[in-house]
Amino acid sequence: MTAPDVVAPEEGALSSALTIADAQTALRDGTLTATELLREAYATADAVDETLGIYLSRFDETAQAAAAAIDAAFAAGEDPGPLAGIPLGIKDIISTTEGETTAQSLVLDRAWGAGVGDAVVVSRLRAAGAVITGKLTTMEYATGVPDPAKPFPIPRNPWNTDYWTGGSSSGTGNGVAAGAILGGLGTDTGGSIRIPSAFCGITGLKATFGRVPKSGCVPLGYSLDNIGPMARSARDCAIMLNALAGYDASDACAVEVPTEDYLAGLDGDLSGLTIGLDRLLGKAPTRDPAVDAALDAVVDVLTGLGATVVDVELPLWQELNAATRITSRSEAFAYHAPDLRSRWGDYFSATRTGVGAAIAFTGADYVQAQRVRRVGQKAVASLFETVDLIITPTSSVAGWKIDELDSMADRFGAMHTGYWNALGNPALALPMGFSGQPRAGGLPLSLQIIGRPFTESLVLRAGDAYQRVTDWHVLTPAAADRPAAAVAS
């Protein structure tokens, strides 16, 4: 596959083209300081945030202090950690010591986050040296679509600002794509890491359910929720996962399975691997024809890297997607019922009608959905006896216009992510091309790579190998451009 000519970053847009791995090197060889990197990231945010809707709140003061401390540690010859000096943002349903956690909602009691402090994942990022820049936009309580009637930013896609970022980890998606942060945390109950990663042209990982502790995060569907990394590349996701993964007793769903060094296997070699491809034809109400051309090119790349690609058909597709929806809605309703009764109109329109519609389900429906998930796990485990990885498009469309989101409920079938929440397998979304011309209104397309439970290393190895020979993940949107003068200040 040949990417279009890689779009070099405009002068002064350094951070928009910088990966975490690049920044690690520059910080360690002394060509960049954490303070400079943070200043550039914030300058980019200053230039684009009003248009894109990335931040709900910023932690300028504490972030600058953290960056200065990192610089002092480097100057003293210390190694402050693998994420030292890397500016990362946090989706605002995950609690942090600084600022409020709002879930982008009028309803959430602000005392909740104050009582939690740093979520386990945030503590782990800080321990690895990350500089936490602020809280990023989401959909209300990580579900639904934006509501212009509510007093919150509407996240826009930096590749075409008429379009939505996807959700619900919207600010992490457009923040990374625009270079306002080098990476960040998203959450994924039915695709909320992978969909904004897909629409914004970045890379995002939903690890195996239970791999990353989710305590300190406002729940949506407790048996489906995942916290995970979003960044420019699979390698960057591996760097972040090294800090995030591992058991913690505070999450009842966390699993005591040993972690690995997720960077160790990134060797660019896919020799001997068999990869199953399900194009998911006929599984979506709409399909962009560019998706199929992009998948053809993906097959060529993976074959060139030594893999054998075979066609597969994922079992129980509609049934497992239904199980995800029943589970997600029912678990969310159990959490929200008291507030829906007393504060219906304070919720976003799509939240209250979506979560409220859980009243369609009976207790038996919920139990049956859990049984179907178990049947699905066994069926997919059988499929994984014949292949090492599975690939699908992350979505059959490249995005939706913001002014068309009212009718989006009909379009969820175009997003191919919720199936894997029902099952728990790790799934990586990464850019594989464009529908239309990049930087001229075109939108990114995304590939999804799925592995057996707890094989994040292999999933990331495949994503990294693909990105070693393609350029989609390093393209930068025009919305990230800013005048050189803005950097010098």
Added chain:
Amino acid sequence: MHSIEEEFGNQLDLALESNGLTPLPEDRAALLKAFSTGREQAALVFSVAEARYEEPDLIFSASLS
């Protein structure tokens, strides 16, 4: 003879009342659509006959490790 829409509408009204929910009038169309889609999804999971004999883990992640 009620239409399917009327039937779902009646079911929705009963479910709203029994759950103590009083939605805004402008939300009714979206709720009705989501309600009818929900019943279709419930029918889909019950179409998986072999699921009848499964006993899922109380903590979902336990089945992964």
